[in-house]
Amino acid sequence: MVFLVAFFGLRPMVASLTRTAEAQNPSFDEVQRSLPTPEAAAAETEALPQPRSNxxxxxxxxxxxxxxxxxxxxxxxxxxxxxxxxxxxxxxxxxx
Known part of the structure; x- marks a missing residue:
C-alpha cells in the first residue's frame, strides 16, 4: 500500500514541482523565441485598422x-x- 501511495501520489507531485521550477527559469533560447521580431511587429502594425476620418x-x-x-x-x-x-x-x- 505504501508503494502505491508513493508511486501514484508522491511521484506525480515531485514531477509537477520540478516542472514549475523549470518553467520559472526558462532557457535563453525560449526567451529569444518569445520576443517579437521586427517583421512580426510590422505585420501587427499593418493588421491594425486605420482610423477613418468621417x-x-x-x-x-x-x-x-x-x-x-x-x-x-x-x-x-x-x-x-x-x-x-x-x-x-x-x-x-x-x-x-
Missing part, C-alpha cells in the same frame, strides 16, 4: 458601393447579362 462617409460607402464594386458584383452574378448591359451602354454613348 464615419458618415464610411456609411455612405457601405450603402452605395463604388461603380467598380457594383460592376464586379454584376459580373459575379451573371456574366452574360452584364456583357449585354455594357454593350447597350456603349451603344447609347456612341449614338449620343
Amino acid at each position: 464615419p458618415l462617409e464610411d456609411l455612405r460607402r457601405k450603402l452605395k458601393p463604388a461603380p467598380q464594386e457594383r460592376l464586379a458584383r454584376m459580373v459575379d452574378l451573371n456574366e452574360e447579362r452584364t456583357a449585354l448591359i455594357l454593350r447597350k451602354w456603349a451603344h447609347q454613348e456612341a449614338a449620343g
Whole structure:
C-alpha cells in the first residue's frame, strides 16, 4: 500500500514541482523565441485598422458601393447579362 501511495501520489507531485521550477527559469533560447521580431511587429502594425476620418462617409460607402464594386458584383452574378448591359451602354454613348 505504501508503494502505491508513493508511486501514484508522491511521484506525480515531485514531477509537477520540478516542472514549475523549470518553467520559472526558462532557457535563453525560449526567451529569444518569445520576443517579437521586427517583421512580426510590422505585420501587427499593418493588421491594425486605420482610423477613418468621417464615419458618415464610411456609411455612405457601405450603402452605395463604388461603380467598380457594383460592376464586379454584376459580373459575379451573371456574366452574360452584364456583357449585354455594357454593350447597350456603349451603344447609347456612341449614338449620343
